[in-house]
Amino acid sequence: MAILDILSDQLKYLIKEGKTKEKEFEEQLQNASLGVSSQLPTNSIPRTKCTELDNLYQEIFNSVTSGRLAVRNAQSPCEFDVVALQTLKGRTWLTDKLVVACLHLSDKLPFVRVGWCIPIHQDIQPEFPMQQPFERASLSIESWRKQAGQSQLVYFFPLNQHGNHFTLLEINEREGYIYHYNSMQGKSKDVEVYFNQDSFHSTTVNS
Incomplete structure:
Protein backbone atom coordinates (compact mmCIF):
# COMPACT_ATOMS: atom_id res chain seq x y z
CA MET A 1 0.00 0.00 0.00
CA ALA A 2 3.06 2.27 0.21
CA ILE A 3 2.76 3.31 -3.41
CA LEU A 4 -0.86 4.37 -2.87
CA ASP A 5 0.13 6.55 0.08
CA ILE A 6 2.88 8.18 -1.98
CA LEU A 7 0.54 8.82 -4.89
CA SER A 8 -2.04 10.21 -2.49
CA ASP A 9 0.47 12.79 -1.23
CA GLN A 10 1.32 13.83 -4.79
CA LEU A 11 -2.36 14.11 -5.66
CA LYS A 12 -2.84 16.52 -2.75
CA TYR A 13 0.03 18.66 -4.06
CA LEU A 14 -1.52 18.63 -7.52
CA ILE A 15 -4.91 19.77 -6.22
CA LYS A 16 -3.51 22.39 -3.86
CA GLU A 17 -0.56 23.77 -5.83
CA GLY A 18 -1.37 22.74 -9.38
CA LYS A 19 1.72 20.54 -9.69
CA THR A 20 3.42 17.56 -8.11
CA LYS A 21 6.79 17.53 -6.35
CA GLU A 22 8.87 15.37 -8.61
CA LYS A 23 12.04 15.28 -6.51
CA GLU A 24 10.12 14.39 -3.35
CA PHE A 25 8.23 11.72 -5.29
CA GLU A 26 11.47 10.10 -6.46
CA GLU A 27 12.92 10.18 -2.94
CA GLN A 28 9.79 8.58 -1.51
CA LEU A 29 9.96 5.82 -4.09
CA GLN A 30 13.61 5.15 -3.31
CA ASN A 31 12.98 5.14 0.45
CA ALA A 32 10.15 2.68 -0.05
CA SER A 33 12.38 0.53 -2.29
CA LEU A 34 10.03 1.23 -5.16
CA GLY A 35 12.46 3.06 -7.41
CA VAL A 36 12.11 2.00 -11.01
CA THR A 92 19.29 -8.23 -40.24
CA TRP A 93 16.37 -6.37 -41.81
CA LEU A 94 16.73 -2.66 -40.99
CA THR A 95 13.75 -0.72 -39.73
CA ASP A 96 12.45 2.02 -42.02
CA LYS A 97 13.01 4.66 -39.32
CA LEU A 98 16.65 3.67 -38.97
CA VAL A 99 17.14 3.98 -42.73
CA VAL A 100 15.68 7.49 -42.61
CA ALA A 101 17.81 8.38 -39.58
CA CYS A 102 20.96 7.42 -41.50
CA LEU A 103 19.94 9.75 -44.33
CA HIS A 104 19.32 12.60 -41.91
CA LEU A 105 22.70 12.07 -40.24
CA SER A 106 24.64 11.91 -43.50
CA ASP A 107 26.45 14.93 -44.95
CA LYS A 108 24.16 16.86 -47.29
CA LEU A 109 24.37 19.94 -49.47
CA PRO A 110 22.17 22.89 -48.39
CA PHE A 111 19.62 22.29 -51.15
CA VAL A 112 18.97 18.64 -50.18
CA ARG A 113 15.85 17.66 -48.25
CA VAL A 114 15.20 14.26 -46.65
CA GLY A 115 11.69 12.98 -46.14
CA TRP A 116 10.54 9.70 -44.61
CA CYS A 117 10.14 6.12 -45.75
CA ILE A 118 7.16 5.73 -48.07
CA PRO A 119 5.45 2.32 -48.14
CA ILE A 120 4.59 1.41 -51.73
CA HIS A 121 2.68 -1.77 -50.92
CA GLN A 122 0.17 -2.74 -48.26
CA ASP A 123 1.35 -4.33 -45.01
CA ILE A 124 -1.23 -7.10 -44.84
CA GLN A 125 -1.22 -7.82 -48.58
CA PRO A 126 2.25 -6.79 -49.80
CA GLU A 127 1.46 -7.86 -53.36
CA PHE A 128 -1.01 -4.98 -53.65
CA PRO A 129 0.15 -1.35 -53.97
CA MET A 130 -0.99 1.42 -51.66
CA GLN A 131 -3.43 3.98 -52.96
CA GLN A 132 -1.75 7.34 -53.56
CA PRO A 133 1.44 6.56 -51.60
CA PHE A 134 3.08 9.87 -52.59
CA GLU A 135 0.24 12.19 -51.57
CA ARG A 136 1.77 13.15 -48.22
CA ALA A 137 5.22 13.54 -49.79
CA SER A 138 3.86 15.96 -52.40
CA LEU A 139 2.46 18.17 -49.64
CA SER A 140 5.83 18.28 -47.88
CA ILE A 141 7.62 19.06 -51.14
CA GLU A 142 5.23 21.94 -51.72
CA SER A 143 5.97 23.26 -48.22
CA TRP A 144 9.75 22.94 -48.73
CA ARG A 145 9.46 24.79 -52.03
CA LYS A 146 7.71 27.71 -50.37
CA GLN A 147 10.39 27.89 -47.68
CA ALA A 148 13.20 27.76 -50.25
CA GLY A 149 11.85 30.61 -52.35
CA GLN A 150 13.61 30.68 -55.72
CA SER A 151 16.09 27.92 -54.85
CA GLN A 152 15.73 24.59 -56.61
CA LEU A 153 15.87 21.61 -54.28
CA VAL A 154 16.65 17.90 -54.32
CA TYR A 155 14.44 15.55 -52.31
CA PHE A 156 15.21 12.04 -51.07
CA PHE A 157 12.59 9.52 -49.96
CA PRO A 158 13.37 5.88 -49.11
CA LEU A 159 10.71 3.53 -50.49
CA ASN A 160 9.63 0.27 -48.87
CA GLN A 161 8.49 -2.18 -51.52
CA HIS A 162 6.58 -5.37 -50.72
CA GLY A 163 7.67 -5.02 -47.09
CA ASN A 164 11.06 -6.61 -47.80
CA HIS A 165 13.06 -4.28 -50.05
CA PHE A 166 14.22 -0.67 -49.75
CA THR A 167 14.85 1.58 -52.73
CA LEU A 168 15.57 5.31 -52.92
CA LEU A 169 13.64 8.00 -54.75
CA GLU A 170 15.41 11.22 -55.72
CA ILE A 171 13.35 14.13 -57.03
CA ASN A 172 15.87 16.53 -58.52
CA GLU A 173 14.47 19.93 -59.45
CA ARG A 174 17.91 21.24 -60.38
CA GLU A 175 18.28 18.68 -63.18
CA GLY A 176 14.59 18.28 -63.93
CA TYR A 177 14.71 14.51 -63.38
CA ILE A 178 13.37 11.91 -60.98
CA TYR A 179 15.73 9.06 -60.16
CA HIS A 180 14.78 5.72 -58.66
CA TYR A 181 17.73 3.78 -57.23
CA ASN A 182 17.14 0.06 -56.95
CA SER A 183 19.73 -2.58 -56.06
CA MET A 184 17.64 -5.29 -57.74
CA GLN A 185 17.31 -5.84 -61.46
CA GLY A 186 14.06 -4.93 -63.13
CA LYS A 187 11.81 -1.91 -63.14
CA SER A 188 9.31 -1.06 -60.43
CA LYS A 189 6.05 -0.43 -62.23
CA ASP A 190 4.27 0.35 -58.97
CA VAL A 191 6.63 3.33 -58.56
CA GLU A 192 6.96 4.47 -62.16
CA VAL A 193 3.22 4.71 -62.71
CA TYR A 194 3.09 7.84 -60.54
CA PHE A 195 5.65 9.86 -62.48
CA ASN A 196 6.06 11.52 -65.86
CA GLN A 197 7.98 8.96 -67.89
CA ASP A 198 9.89 11.66 -69.81
CA SER A 199 11.61 12.81 -66.62
CA PHE A 200 11.78 9.47 -64.79
CA HIS A 201 15.01 7.47 -64.66
CA SER A 202 15.13 4.06 -63.00
CA THR A 203 18.69 3.17 -62.04
CA THR A 204 19.99 -0.20 -60.89
CA VAL A 205 22.73 0.18 -58.29
CA ASN A 206 25.08 -2.77 -57.98
CA SER A 207 25.65 -3.64 -54.34
Whole structure:
Protein backbone atom coordinates (compact mmCIF):
# COMPACT_ATOMS: atom_id res chain seq x y z
CA MET A 1 0.00 0.00 0.00
CA ALA A 2 3.06 2.27 0.21
CA ILE A 3 2.76 3.31 -3.41
CA LEU A 4 -0.86 4.37 -2.87
CA ASP A 5 0.13 6.55 0.08
CA ILE A 6 2.88 8.18 -1.98
CA LEU A 7 0.54 8.82 -4.89
CA SER A 8 -2.04 10.21 -2.49
CA ASP A 9 0.47 12.79 -1.23
CA GLN A 10 1.32 13.83 -4.79
CA LEU A 11 -2.36 14.11 -5.66
CA LYS A 12 -2.84 16.52 -2.75
CA TYR A 13 0.03 18.66 -4.06
CA LEU A 14 -1.52 18.63 -7.52
CA ILE A 15 -4.91 19.77 -6.22
CA LYS A 16 -3.51 22.39 -3.86
CA GLU A 17 -0.56 23.77 -5.83
CA GLY A 18 -1.37 22.74 -9.38
CA LYS A 19 1.72 20.54 -9.69
CA THR A 20 3.42 17.56 -8.11
CA LYS A 21 6.79 17.53 -6.35
CA GLU A 22 8.87 15.37 -8.61
CA LYS A 23 12.04 15.28 -6.51
CA GLU A 24 10.12 14.39 -3.35
CA PHE A 25 8.23 11.72 -5.29
CA GLU A 26 11.47 10.10 -6.46
CA GLU A 27 12.92 10.18 -2.94
CA GLN A 28 9.79 8.58 -1.51
CA LEU A 29 9.96 5.82 -4.09
CA GLN A 30 13.61 5.15 -3.31
CA ASN A 31 12.98 5.14 0.45
CA ALA A 32 10.15 2.68 -0.05
CA SER A 33 12.38 0.53 -2.29
CA LEU A 34 10.03 1.23 -5.16
CA GLY A 35 12.46 3.06 -7.41
CA VAL A 36 12.11 2.00 -11.01
CA SER A 37 15.19 1.95 -13.20
CA SER A 38 14.83 3.05 -16.81
CA GLN A 39 17.51 0.55 -17.80
CA LEU A 40 17.29 -3.17 -18.26
CA PRO A 41 19.75 -5.41 -16.44
CA THR A 42 22.92 -5.71 -18.48
CA ASN A 43 22.46 -9.43 -19.02
CA SER A 44 19.00 -8.85 -20.54
CA ILE A 45 20.25 -6.50 -23.26
CA PRO A 46 20.29 -8.37 -26.57
CA ARG A 47 23.77 -9.17 -27.82
CA THR A 48 25.21 -9.54 -31.29
CA LYS A 49 28.46 -11.03 -32.50
CA CYS A 50 29.82 -7.52 -33.11
CA THR A 51 31.60 -6.19 -30.01
CA GLU A 52 31.71 -2.62 -31.33
CA LEU A 53 27.96 -2.60 -31.96
CA ASP A 54 27.23 -4.11 -28.55
CA ASN A 55 29.36 -1.45 -26.86
CA LEU A 56 27.67 1.33 -28.83
CA TYR A 57 24.24 -0.03 -28.01
CA GLN A 58 25.12 -0.34 -24.32
CA GLU A 59 26.47 3.22 -24.19
CA ILE A 60 23.41 4.70 -25.86
CA PHE A 61 20.99 2.52 -23.90
CA ASN A 62 22.52 3.70 -20.62
CA SER A 63 22.29 7.37 -21.60
CA VAL A 64 18.58 7.56 -22.45
CA THR A 65 15.54 7.31 -20.22
CA SER A 66 12.70 6.89 -22.69
CA GLY A 67 14.11 4.08 -24.80
CA ARG A 68 13.78 6.23 -27.92
CA LEU A 69 16.16 8.38 -29.94
CA ALA A 70 15.37 11.44 -32.04
CA VAL A 71 17.52 13.04 -34.72
CA ARG A 72 18.06 16.70 -33.91
CA ASN A 73 17.39 19.31 -36.58
CA ALA A 74 15.91 16.69 -38.90
CA GLN A 75 14.07 18.11 -41.91
CA SER A 76 11.14 15.84 -41.08
CA PRO A 77 10.28 14.16 -37.75
CA CYS A 78 12.66 11.25 -37.12
CA GLU A 79 12.41 9.17 -33.95
CA PHE A 80 13.04 5.48 -33.37
CA ASP A 81 13.46 2.85 -30.64
CA VAL A 82 16.97 2.30 -29.30
CA VAL A 83 16.49 -1.42 -29.91
CA ALA A 84 16.47 -0.67 -33.65
CA LEU A 85 20.24 -0.16 -33.43
CA GLN A 86 20.56 -3.91 -33.05
CA THR A 87 19.56 -4.30 -36.70
CA LEU A 88 22.90 -2.79 -37.73
CA LYS A 89 24.63 -6.09 -36.97
CA GLY A 90 24.73 -7.36 -40.53
CA ARG A 91 22.14 -9.29 -42.50
CA THR A 92 19.29 -8.23 -40.24
CA TRP A 93 16.37 -6.37 -41.81
CA LEU A 94 16.73 -2.66 -40.99
CA THR A 95 13.75 -0.72 -39.73
CA ASP A 96 12.45 2.02 -42.02
CA LYS A 97 13.01 4.66 -39.32
CA LEU A 98 16.65 3.67 -38.97
CA VAL A 99 17.14 3.98 -42.73
CA VAL A 100 15.68 7.49 -42.61
CA ALA A 101 17.81 8.38 -39.58
CA CYS A 102 20.96 7.42 -41.50
CA LEU A 103 19.94 9.75 -44.33
CA HIS A 104 19.32 12.60 -41.91
CA LEU A 105 22.70 12.07 -40.24
CA SER A 106 24.64 11.91 -43.50
CA ASP A 107 26.45 14.93 -44.95
CA LYS A 108 24.16 16.86 -47.29
CA LEU A 109 24.37 19.94 -49.47
CA PRO A 110 22.17 22.89 -48.39
CA PHE A 111 19.62 22.29 -51.15
CA VAL A 112 18.97 18.64 -50.18
CA ARG A 113 15.85 17.66 -48.25
CA VAL A 114 15.20 14.26 -46.65
CA GLY A 115 11.69 12.98 -46.14
CA TRP A 116 10.54 9.70 -44.61
CA CYS A 117 10.14 6.12 -45.75
CA ILE A 118 7.16 5.73 -48.07
CA PRO A 119 5.45 2.32 -48.14
CA ILE A 120 4.59 1.41 -51.73
CA HIS A 121 2.68 -1.77 -50.92
CA GLN A 122 0.17 -2.74 -48.26
CA ASP A 123 1.35 -4.33 -45.01
CA ILE A 124 -1.23 -7.10 -44.84
CA GLN A 125 -1.22 -7.82 -48.58
CA PRO A 126 2.25 -6.79 -49.80
CA GLU A 127 1.46 -7.86 -53.36
CA PHE A 128 -1.01 -4.98 -53.65
CA PRO A 129 0.15 -1.35 -53.97
CA MET A 130 -0.99 1.42 -51.66
CA GLN A 131 -3.43 3.98 -52.96
CA GLN A 132 -1.75 7.34 -53.56
CA PRO A 133 1.44 6.56 -51.60
CA PHE A 134 3.08 9.87 -52.59
CA GLU A 135 0.24 12.19 -51.57
CA ARG A 136 1.77 13.15 -48.22
CA ALA A 137 5.22 13.54 -49.79
CA SER A 138 3.86 15.96 -52.40
CA LEU A 139 2.46 18.17 -49.64
CA SER A 140 5.83 18.28 -47.88
CA ILE A 141 7.62 19.06 -51.14
CA GLU A 142 5.23 21.94 -51.72
CA SER A 143 5.97 23.26 -48.22
CA TRP A 144 9.75 22.94 -48.73
CA ARG A 145 9.46 24.79 -52.03
CA LYS A 146 7.71 27.71 -50.37
CA GLN A 147 10.39 27.89 -47.68
CA ALA A 148 13.20 27.76 -50.25
CA GLY A 149 11.85 30.61 -52.35
CA GLN A 150 13.61 30.68 -55.72
CA SER A 151 16.09 27.92 -54.85
CA GLN A 152 15.73 24.59 -56.61
CA LEU A 153 15.87 21.61 -54.28
CA VAL A 154 16.65 17.90 -54.32
CA TYR A 155 14.44 15.55 -52.31
CA PHE A 156 15.21 12.04 -51.07
CA PHE A 157 12.59 9.52 -49.96
CA PRO A 158 13.37 5.88 -49.11
CA LEU A 159 10.71 3.53 -50.49
CA ASN A 160 9.63 0.27 -48.87
CA GLN A 161 8.49 -2.18 -51.52
CA HIS A 162 6.58 -5.37 -50.72
CA GLY A 163 7.67 -5.02 -47.09
CA ASN A 164 11.06 -6.61 -47.80
CA HIS A 165 13.06 -4.28 -50.05
CA PHE A 166 14.22 -0.67 -49.75
CA THR A 167 14.85 1.58 -52.73
CA LEU A 168 15.57 5.31 -52.92
CA LEU A 169 13.64 8.00 -54.75
CA GLU A 170 15.41 11.22 -55.72
CA ILE A 171 13.35 14.13 -57.03
CA ASN A 172 15.87 16.53 -58.52
CA GLU A 173 14.47 19.93 -59.45
CA ARG A 174 17.91 21.24 -60.38
CA GLU A 175 18.28 18.68 -63.18
CA GLY A 176 14.59 18.28 -63.93
CA TYR A 177 14.71 14.51 -63.38
CA ILE A 178 13.37 11.91 -60.98
CA TYR A 179 15.73 9.06 -60.16
CA HIS A 180 14.78 5.72 -58.66
CA TYR A 181 17.73 3.78 -57.23
CA ASN A 182 17.14 0.06 -56.95
CA SER A 183 19.73 -2.58 -56.06
CA MET A 184 17.64 -5.29 -57.74
CA GLN A 185 17.31 -5.84 -61.46
CA GLY A 186 14.06 -4.93 -63.13
CA LYS A 187 11.81 -1.91 -63.14
CA SER A 188 9.31 -1.06 -60.43
CA LYS A 189 6.05 -0.43 -62.23
CA ASP A 190 4.27 0.35 -58.97
CA VAL A 191 6.63 3.33 -58.56
CA GLU A 192 6.96 4.47 -62.16
CA VAL A 193 3.22 4.71 -62.71
CA TYR A 194 3.09 7.84 -60.54
CA PHE A 195 5.65 9.86 -62.48
CA ASN A 196 6.06 11.52 -65.86
CA GLN A 197 7.98 8.96 -67.89
CA ASP A 198 9.89 11.66 -69.81
CA SER A 199 11.61 12.81 -66.62
CA PHE A 200 11.78 9.47 -64.79
CA HIS A 201 15.01 7.47 -64.66
CA SER A 202 15.13 4.06 -63.00
CA THR A 203 18.69 3.17 -62.04
CA THR A 204 19.99 -0.20 -60.89
CA VAL A 205 22.73 0.18 -58.29
CA ASN A 206 25.08 -2.77 -57.98
CA SER A 207 25.65 -3.64 -54.34
